[in-house]
Amino acid sequence: MTPRPLFARPLLTLALLTAAPAAYAQALTPAETTQVDTLVTKTLAKTGVPSASIAIVRCGEIVFAKAYGKQSETMKTANTDAPYQIASVSKQFTAAALLLLENEGKLSLDDKVSKYVPGITGGDTIALRQLLSHTSGLQDYWPQDYSFKAMATPVTPQGIVDRWAKKPLDFAPGEQWQYSNTGYVVAGMIVEKVAGEPLLSYLDRKIFKPLGIKAIDQDLAIGKTFPQGYGRNALGPVRVTTPAAAGWLFAAGELAMSARDLAKWNVARLNRSILPAEDWAAQETAVRLTDGSTNGYGLGVSTGTANGRRYVEHSGEAVGFLSENIVYPDDKAAVTVLTNTWSSDAFTQIAQDIVKTILPPPPADAADTAAATKVRAVFDQLRGGTLDRSQLTEDADFYFTPVVLADFKASLAPLGETATFVQTGKARLRGGFVNRNYRVTYAEKTLSVSTYAEPGDGGRIEQFLVNETQK
Helix, strand or coil: CCCCCHHHCCCHHHHHCCCCCCCCCCCCCHHHHHHHHHHHHHHHHHHCCCEEEEEEEECCEEEEEEEEECCCCCCCCCCCCCCEECHHHHHHHHHHHHHHHHHCCCCCCCCEHHHCCCCCCCCCCCEHHHHHCCCCCCCCCCCCCCCCHHHHCCCCHHHHHHHHCCCCCCCCCCCCCCCCHHHHHHHHHHHHHHHCCCHHHHHHHHHHHHHCCCCEEHHHCCCCCCCCCEECCCCCCCEECCCCCCCCCHHHHCEEECHHHHHHHHHHHHHCCCCCHHHHHHHCCCCCCCCCCCCCECCCCEEEEECCEEEEEEEEEECCEEEEEEEEHHHCEEEEEEECECCCCHHHHHHHHHHHHHCCCCCCCHHHHHHHHHHHHHHHHHHHCCCCHHHECHHHHHHCCHHHHHHHHHHHHHHCCCCEEEEEEEEEEECCEEEEEEEEECCCCEEEEEEEECCCCCCCEEEEEEEEECC
């Protein structure tokens, strides 16, 4: 239920977000299918993760769904339709429930919490929207990445509220962003009060049955026919974990479903079905704090753009389970990865590799390509102790004295041929010049190259510095 922090993962997120819109075949080719099979099985073997369930959407349709590995001690073969605990990926469904109730005229996301649930600290100042965007100030009841002592005992939503939502707020509503499962428990209580039925019943009636999704309460997804959660203590053996007692997930991460069924929801998002288009847009709009800043989180989903590709994403963590669900609206594509351990980042590794497999690489930026050609040529000249000074500005020409040139040649020439020479990050303007940086790798060393150049195709080089860095 509590995902590993989305915005602290080096992965996760930028590594996944590669490529740009392009036309491509809908179904996976045999080569792509083989590549997906290979990367999943190799990652499971390398990391010790018992199993993974995968679903891929391309051109707005599910084109691949498959389970791999050992889902439990009693399930002999991997079942593609087995429901994994998707944990905090469930939050977008809780948010959707409130949006639907708003459409029905039964509440407003601008209503205050105290209108529906009494006794919550700051309830008369916290809007429902702030519960969904993690800006309420309510303290999170499960920040740990392990099952803490109280989780061995069943709990009710009111029990969570009584212990955590009646503490002083961590900040005034709207002033900061802090992940809060507590806020989602309160949101789920409001759904049930306003809808007059259990949260899962409402979601089943309004979303799951119309989409053909089989979703169950994760507290019930336990037993011989369900995937088991696993974990490791440090680098010890992979062991079966003990599930949390009933009630601890609720509206913050209550659902279990297969990757294929979660992909049906991704298709609905891409096609703007089930919910009105404005509700999808509301969910995917980053909420701003009172100072105008945002970290990209909307209503139950993280949103943003990287390398020219727009994404809608959320991960999830339950006891013994990790999941990743990422949608690319402009590409009509999505990747879902569910794993049954919470001791490995295999779920993000697999998602990253699948994205690289199924989506085309980004088109090269013409200006970056031209600049890289020039920079590489200058680098090779410096290795040889020569330099075409017509490519330099007055300042760069001044910098490259005979001593500097000699040092460049003496230190770079013995390294031999480069293994890779790639741009890192995006070009940016500074001081009237365009800054681009590069990483150069050799068998035993890695170098960084920092360049500044005049704007335009024929821009001369103002700076060309080389330093050793860590791999």
